[in-house]
Amino acid sequence: MKSVVIFGSTGNTGLCAVEAAIKRALKVRAFVRDPNKMPEGLRSKVEIVQGDVLNEGDVKKALEGQDAAVVVLGTRNDLSPTTMMSEGTKIIINQMKQQNIKYMSACLSAFLFYEPEKVPAIFKELNSDHQRMLDCIKASDLQWIAVLPPHIADEPATDNYIVKHDVSGGRAISKHDLGDFLVKCLTMPEHYQKVCGIGKPVPAQ
Template sequence: MTIKNIVIFGASGQIGQNATATALKQGYKVRALLRDPSKMPNDMREQIEVINGDVTNESDVKKAVEGQDAVVVTLGTRNDLAPTTVLSEGMKNIVAAMKSSGIDIVSVCISAFLFYEPEKVPAIFHAINADHMRMYECLKESGLKWIAIFPPHFTDEPSGKYTVKHDSSPGRMISKKDLGAFMVECLSNPEHYNKVCGIAQDKTEV
């Protein structure tokens, strides 16, 4: 199936904006579910279809997913590291909406901490990491063509050369632009389906 229409969850965030920019540049029609549309830059917001809603609301998510060909998930809590279930609840709603709409391709940005043994994750990240794990478990059980991206620290560096490895992290940092771009580009690359993708800038580029 040719992908023409993409819905992005978390489009107003750092990675979401870069994913949106890539999708628009590559000619996709983009829809975004936004709790606060004012957080999306005006020039970008004018080029996409905005649905005002919340990822924890099943009907909002279903409305956002209907009629799309693929899904990009860049949900986050910004700098809030407190215990939460918002990310995993949102993921469950997205998976359910995709199944009911017959859509099966989704890329999801989670965290490179999932490559670690739980006891090796810094304590400050334990609570948020637990919800990241719940997101990942939801994906694995979904039966969809999912791509789970576990990025390391992301930076404001310009785009450069980067490496993608399955099931391990190839480095310690990645440009936000490259991460956002990969989240869109991997949708049409079956080699990444049902894989965990580590991504990092090549050392010569850092």
């Protein structure tokens, strides 16, 4: 794998995924709404493609010639009802199929491991769109990895985190470790077509 496009590359986790991909010597294409949000220190190290994830033509252009995609779509602090993440993911998957790109990782939320009635009320609408997003990922025939992080902490990288299939990996994860795994897992067949919980190890009592 030589190249990757990162959707949502200027969010907190998206920027960490960009940095992780650069460290792995991948050619990185950053898909952004606003190029000015890409930190100056990274601009010369990536190819920036400006666009809207809900615009099929923009997504098509972003995927052209790429080996894989990392999907880190988010609403920042907006918790109101949305379909942007799931609709954007559908468009990405459709274009990946048309261009015969097989590898995709996507960042969702550990709330998807909860029973719906136990999801905190303020996150229910966001969680509903994450569920729609996961449903369309699972329905694809891509080599996908769905990553469901718990609380994403603004902490340094540890390179020491737990990944589990179909269950939560813990209560928190460094944003840098999460970004690292979103890139690293693209070449880890043991995680293909798996729902991955991720988290930092709990200290021994």
